[in-house]
Amino acid sequence: xxxxxxxxxxxxxxxxxxxxxxxxxxxxxxxxxxxxxxxxxxxxxxxxxxxxxxxxxxxxxxxxxxxxxxxxxxxxxxxxxxxxxxxxxxxxxxxxxxxxxxxxxxxxxxxxxxxxxxxxxxxxxxxxxxxxxxxxxxxxxxxxxxxxxxxxxxxxxxxxxxxxxxxxxxxxxxxxxxxxxxxxxxxxxxxxxxxxxxxxxxxxxxxxxxxxxxxxxxxxxxxxxxxxxxxxxxxxxxxxxxxxxxxxxxxxxxxxxxxxxxxxxxxxxxxxxxxxxxxxxxxxxxxxxxxxxxxxxxxxxxxxxxxxxxxxxxxxxxxxxxxxxxxxxxx
Amino acid sequence: xxxxxxxxxxxxxxxxxxxxxxxxxxxxxxxxxxxxxxxxxxxxxxxxxxxxxxxxxxxxxxxxxxxxxxxxxxxxxxxxxxxxxxxxxxxxxxxxxxxxxxxxxxxxxxxxxxxxxxxxxxxxxxxxxxxxxxxxxxxxxxxxxxxxxxxxxxxxxxxxxxxxxxxxxxxxxxxxxxxxxxxxxxxxxxxxxxxxxxxxxxxxxxxxxxxxxxxxxxxxxxxxxxxxxxxxxxxxxxxxxxxxxxxxxxxxxxxxxxxxxxxxxxxxxxxxxxxxxxxxxxxxxxxxxxxxxxxxxxxxxxxxxxxxxxxxxxxxxxxxxxxxxxxxxxxxxxxxxxxxxxxxxxxxxxxxxxxxxxxxxxxxxxxxxxxxxxxxxxxxxxxxxxxxxxxxxxxxxxxxxxxxxxxxxxxxxxxxxxxxxxxxxxxxxxxxxxxxxxxxxxxxxxxxxxxxxxxxxxxxxxxxxxxxxxxxx
Numbered sequence: 001x002x003x004x005x006x007x008x009x010x011x012x013x014x015x016x017x018x019x020x021x022x023x024x025x026x027x028x029x030x031x032x033x034x035x036x037x038x039x040x041x042x043x044x045x046x047x048x049x050x051x052x053x054x055x056x057x058x059x060x061x062x063x064x065x066x067x068x069x070x071x072x073x074x075x076x077x078x079x080x081x082x083x084x085x086x087x088x089x090x091x092x093x094x095x096x097x098x099x100x101x102x103x104x105x106x107x108x109x110x111x112x113x114x115x116x117x118x119x120x121x122x123x124x125x126x127x128x129x130x131x132x133x134x135x136x137x138x139x140x141x142x143x144x145x146x147x148x149x150x151x152x153x154x155x156x157x158x159x160x161x162x163x164x165x166x167x168x169x170x171x172x173x174x175x176x177x178x179x180x181x182x183x184x185x186x187x188x189x190x191x192x193x194x195x196x197x198x199x200x201x202x203x204x205x206x207x208x209x210x211x212x213x214x215x216x217x218x219x220x221x222x223x224x225x226x227x228x229x230x231x232x233x234x235x236x237x238x239x240x241x242x243x244x245x246x247x248x249x250x251x252x253x254x255x256x257x258x259x260x261x262x263x264x265x266x267x268x269x270x271x272x273x274x275x276x277x278x279x280x281x282x283x284x285x286x287x288x289x290x291x292x293x294x295x296x297x298x299x300x301x302x303x304x305x306x307x308x309x310x311x312x313x314x315x316x317x318x319x320x321x322x323x324x325x326x327x328x329x330x331x
Numbered sequence: 332x333x334x335x336x337x338x339x340x341x342x343x344x345x346x347x348x349x350x351x352x353x354x355x356x357x358x359x360x361x362x363x364x365x366x367x368x369x370x371x372x373x374x375x376x377x378x379x380x381x382x383x384x385x386x387x388x389x390x391x392x393x394x395x396x397x398x399x400x401x402x403x404x405x406x407x408x409x410x411x412x413x414x415x416x417x418x419x420x421x422x423x424x425x426x427x428x429x430x431x432x433x434x435x436x437x438x439x440x441x442x443x444x445x446x447x448x449x450x451x452x453x454x455x456x457x458x459x460x461x462x463x464x465x466x467x468x469x470x471x472x473x474x475x476x477x478x479x480x481x482x483x484x485x486x487x488x489x490x491x492x493x494x495x496x497x498x499x500x501x502x503x504x505x506x507x508x509x510x511x512x513x514x515x516x517x518x519x520x521x522x523x524x525x526x527x528x529x530x531x532x533x534x535x536x537x538x539x540x541x542x543x544x545x546x547x548x549x550x551x552x553x554x555x556x557x558x559x560x561x562x563x564x565x566x567x568x569x570x571x572x573x574x575x576x577x578x579x580x581x582x583x584x585x586x587x588x589x590x591x592x593x594x595x596x597x598x599x600x601x602x603x604x605x606x607x608x609x610x611x612x613x614x615x616x617x618x619x620x621x622x623x624x625x626x627x628x629x630x631x632x633x634x635x636x637x638x639x640x641x642x643x644x645x646x647x648x649x650x651x652x653x654x655x656x657x658x659x660x661x662x663x664x665x666x667x668x669x670x671x672x673x674x675x676x677x678x679x680x681x682x683x684x685x686x687x688x689x690x691x692x693x694x695x696x697x698x699x700x701x702x703x704x705x706x707x708x709x710x711x712x713x714x715x716x717x718x719x720x721x722x723x724x725x726x727x728x729x730x731x732x733x734x735x736x737x738x739x740x741x742x743x744x745x746x747x748x749x750x751x752x753x754x755x756x757x758x759x760x761x762x763x764x765x766x767x768x769x770x771x772x773x774x775x776x777x778x779x780x781x782x783x784x785x786x787x788x789x790x791x792x793x794x795x796x797x798x799x800x801x802x803x804x
Binding site for chain 2: 003004007223225226227229282286
């Protein structure tokens, strides 16, 4: 049963994590905040940004702040699934007999950084599917449960698409958020340069254990959500499907596939965490509106018309929010 | 924890807003109903426009106001919570309301947090929000209703059509005035009579310039016509005869001569009148009255047969040439002949004026007479467009096949003539005294206006009578 103490603990820890990560990363407040939201909510994150904007540094800093085992996999075209999940190797037992023993791969960690995930082949990318969704790995006929908390933080580069393999929809859907790391402003860049002149080593201190994180997750789950807000989130998802009645003309023209039910789950779960982080004990429409972008931008597939007219996913989401918002006000 | 009690002060504030919104919405609906009803009544010419329109508007307002207030705008707990949330409380109040029966710790914490924040919000901070969509339609509908009520009596024809019609009417009236003047000036009648007639015509011209409207114009012409006829009637019955005979009022011999002649009743009457006049030479009116009474006593209708009597009198005077008063009789004969000439001129003028003004009035009313001299036209029966006009024509008694005159009933089929059964004849019979509405409407309306001016007709009846005349017109 959640108590006021749990709520206070949650708010304090969140603030401390933000402070610690702030020591290693300049700017990118939204990205940092959303990363923490996803991690507390138990979701995986896809970070997208041009090289050098601090994707890997953010993940490493988070690993330190959360005081959790951290492993990094550099995805390359020749990376094999076994390189991710692990493989059976022949070992001699105490009797000198050759036996097969499962050698765990880098996936067996609490925080996994899948760097440049789109450079690996779909076969290797798919090796992450089970781990991301079920938090388990099956190899050699055995299923190994991964230790909680478990997160995959993947990065990808939006440019240099030669020799890359776009993530399949099924894989994309398993990321709770897709966060875009933008190029820093002039002042932020100056701060970054100044900071890294002293040391390249991350400075974030551990403020949270895995157990703390699980407690915080349970606390967030208790946050009440009004029925209207729940309906609003659901309507947002259904309105993104061009084949459904809820969809407007804009969606029918510019959206090829809408968001999956996982999006609705992610939206509400993340909204609860966001509410608590902001010192609220209830979810508001604002939470849904703010989180719609990271939750939906990789789940809504633009149509050919949208691509030719250079309408981005974020524009589609903005339009959806405006459309649903009007209906909400109409009520 | 009684959440409703916590929200009550805010609810009270919002109740004012609900009241205003409902009032505006009901006013919008009421105004729309006034405009709609007014327009409908105007197009249908059904009932008094103002009172019916206002009644329908009032009904719509009274019916819709409670519906709007209690079914749409009343600040329920949920609405109050939503409005409070919009003041930066981020859905806290709405959530609290929804989870008010939840006893879980997080719900308790949420309630506590919300109430703490609510303490910082005063009911004064809650603005009364009246949106454009509340008052703009209201203003539009009010303006529409006002326009319909204000211009309700304006003819629905286009301005161009109305202008053309008005110009045509003005032309008809100008022609009529000019013709009347010419006829009066050319008529061999005494100058004072001419001046009196011209004064009435001048006044008529001025009156027609001041007014606009077919009905008022015809009513004014009717009134002027009656004045002119009255002046001429007076002239016919009094002045020429009176003046002529008055010259011999002091000649006793005239009476003697008359007495000695053929004792026709009229002559006796004239003699008696002259004798009476001798006793009161200054009282012309008394003289004329006694003359009229005497003539009536003799069974002579003064309005129709007076001239005949005077002619006989003149002839008798001519026969009395052998008498000793020969010279006097000759003068009397000449004077009376002159008087008779004037009588004839006045009578002709009276007819001409009546004909002229009636014709102008008929034209103004769009009334067309059927040319009875064109039987071929009438034989065309129902195929003839003119026959439609004969819906107002009265059948001559004896030809109708019924008892007295009757209307054609608009079928365009006339009554068969007894002598030629195949021929359909339409006859307007002035002797029956039955006339078309077109002919009498303006005189009725003139009488009505005179009564209105005299304050004889209550105001509440005036609108009904106006509508009646408009409908007839």
